[in-house]
Amino acid sequence: MDSPILENIFREIQLDTSAERAIYLQLSDAILLLIKKGNLRSGQKLISSRDLAKLVGINRITVSKAFEELQMQGWLESFVGKGTFVSSHIPEVEPTKLQQDTINKGQKIAGFSLNEKEYLSNPYFVPNVTYHLDDGYPDPKLAPLKELYRAYRNQLTRSGIYQKFGSYGSPDGSEFYKQALSRYLNDSRGLNTTEENILSIRGTLMGINLVCTALIKPGDVVVSGIPGWQRAEHNFLHAKANHIGIPVDEHGLVIDKLKKICKQKKVRMVYVTPHHHYPTTVSLRIDRRLELLRLANEYGFIIFEDDYDFDFHYAHRPLLPLASADENGMVIYCGSFSKSFSPAFRMGYLVASENVIKHLANVRMLLDRQGDHILDNAMAELLNDGTVQRYVRKALTIYEERRDYFCNLLSNELDEVVNFTIPDGGMTVWTKFDKRINLDVLSQKAYARGLYISDGKMHQYPTYNENAIRLGFASSSIEQLADSVHILKGLV
Template sequence: MDSPIVKGVFSRMKLNPEDTRAIYLQLSDGILTLIKNGHLKTGQRLPSTRDVASLLKINRITVAKAFEELQMQGWLESFVGRGTFVSLHIPELEPKNLQNTPINKAQKTAGFTLNEKQHLSNPYFVPTTEFHLDDGYPDPKLAPLKELYRAYRNQLTRGGLYHKFGSYSFPDGSEFYKEAISHYLNETRGLKTTQKNILSVRGTLMGINLICTALINPGDVVVSGIPGWQRSEHNFVHAKAKHIGIPVDEHGLVVDELKKICKRRKVRMVYVTPHHHYPTTVSLRIDRRLELLQLANEYGFIIFEDDYDFDFHYNRRPLLPLASANENGMVIYCGSFSKSFSPAFRMGYLAASENVIKHLANVRVLLDRQGDHILDNAMAELINDGTIQRYLRRTLTVYEERRDYFCNLLQSELGNVVNFSIPDGGMTVWTEFDKSTNLIKLSRKAYNKGLYISDGIVHQYPTYNNNGIRLGFASCSTNDLTKSVEILKGLV
């Protein structure tokens, strides 16, 4: 005879017909919870399928399917003429309080300790406001999405399916993509590369992480400018490197300070954004570029050149990257299409000496076997047929107009409370507010009014507090820029 206690346990189960999970799976989950919490003992007989169906007011076949599911998993055993029992192979467990044990409980806290560190606390926020003066993103409405769709579809429909989909390929990227990127960098940036100098990555951040994993050892000194990009700095810290920040002025990284450090200790790598320093957008002056290269040759450190927005320069032709003068193989060049195309598409590249690329590819396998060769090949098609070049020429004009319009607005409407320089390129204006302006409060109030701006926290350092934020203009129409500045003016 079935135990009335066991029947009572079953009768307290709550099944939800509105749930997307099938009823029989909800029931099997519930029985499994009772076993794990010690309310159904090893060897204990379960009520019949007819009784369970009657108790829960469900179909008997549903109960039979739930029992069968748990039998296949080894939790239950069924014997002809005797019934269904909890498996004898399960150890005895002390019963836990049923009131605190829901049938489907999502785990919130792990049973093991986490090695949580401050630099790993990277809260991210996705704004949903109508208006946004962001970190400097492109306008997706201008991107050649139809052309990318067509190129991606071509990759799926052409021949050679086994080599595309049936096996793994090169960890450093597809031959087609590397060849296209090499030619593109040589033509547009004056680099001297072949496909053996190129490695495909999923954006700049992956490139930085890969470099830190492959080339930085605990205790190595890594130098970068302050203020800088904290995501990169967190990677340095995570690699257990000694991160040293040096000042950035109106001419970029203060290379004289780097020279002083080099005389005192061994520097392993210098991270720099020479085209438009992040976050202040200033360009590294030519004499400092040459001195930085000379110091790298003299002291043997790596230059990691993050060239995140080379394609957008308005007043004149941009200075060529440090990598274009990389005679002794000291520069690792990193670029991506996130700023020029869309942050949603994770496509980037590293350019370095052949032996460095080979080493990075070997390390990359530990993290990501090969990346997305289909998407890379689609982008390579757009490079080879000139789509990307035409897109960049067209958007350069649009973004320059938006820059000028936005800077005029800032000066006329907020000139008494902000200080800024018109950037030579890029998609954002580094804007310093009056010290009396609390940027954290301002960003909250602006958000409540439908405008997203940064609160500036990520640009603050113990040695730097200029009350500045990046105000991106490229992703906004002139009408949106007008309304955004109107909101700010009403709050400041």
């Protein structure tokens, strides 16, 4: 043995034969850590592979492979007849005690500062309980998953393999998908589009972020309703926009407030969810819709229309989007299949004038070269063969039944502590609780009983707090809705 000190250093190395990582790589990792910590110096000779094999209890060939791995990376160098040495090109480091628990552990704290902002703190929570009155998600059991699977499989087995897998495609989406989506939107929403008006995106949030990145400059005025969707508002803040919130009443965004702002400031964009305002679910009345379009034409601001659940309207046919009446290219229309099928599928789209789509596609390439063309093409098949349309009709009937049943439950069981209006559409009931009820405490107690509900914090503002939350009914069965209300009744 060359040195008792080296012997003690190498004796502390521990290898795990049950781990997935190969033993020789574990050994090379351990030796590398010794070098980085300065326990093995530049130019220092290592003990022989035979002696090291005995010390750590493995065969000599494995040690040789570890040495070879580190030689290829430049950490070790070997000389015939002399042995293996730590590379002489490595700078000197003050030695520190080897701690085994630092091997293969991820770095927790970066050595550089972060440009942290309060709005970037977006904690998310994935509930793992039996019952859920969520933010308004669809029931994935109703989604045509088998049909989507078959369509996706077809994309993997049909001809044109190089075109699909051998190179990049268009950043705005596949032609096949955009053509199918254009026909679908024209037929179902009264839009007037071609495939050149469409950009495939990975959900609504990506669409908002992309528009903010491409079209909003620091200091630009962006207006939206209060209460609203804080994820969207955080994107406005991240773009360094001047965000102004205006009230929302039983008829939607109060357009008279917007008109006053337009007379005082140059508005760049108005973000609106006119079909079912988030979070209150109210629809923007027709006179306000027309006035919003008129103001956009007069003052030249963008209307970002977030139409997150167009398909689910129960009182009558869905109100056509603002984009269907837009004659001057003022509206950027955003939709998503995530709210129709499942949030797990990141499929959305932006619709706008051709030059806007080209600009957004160019900016998109800085972040995401392209979307998932294979998934888009699979969805195109479902649009073309009518699967999506049949699914929407089926789901609409079931969700309406669940809405009626759930609202009756709330009225009969919780009438003294909640106040709500039966929504014309959507998948949630905007529910105001008695002010004496602490929603944060209620959500914690409900979760302990196996029921997830929001704590309401995302709907609170310095100037607005109705002690209200969205109670989603679409993703639960009739029996689950009954059990959920029973749990709430027992708590309040």
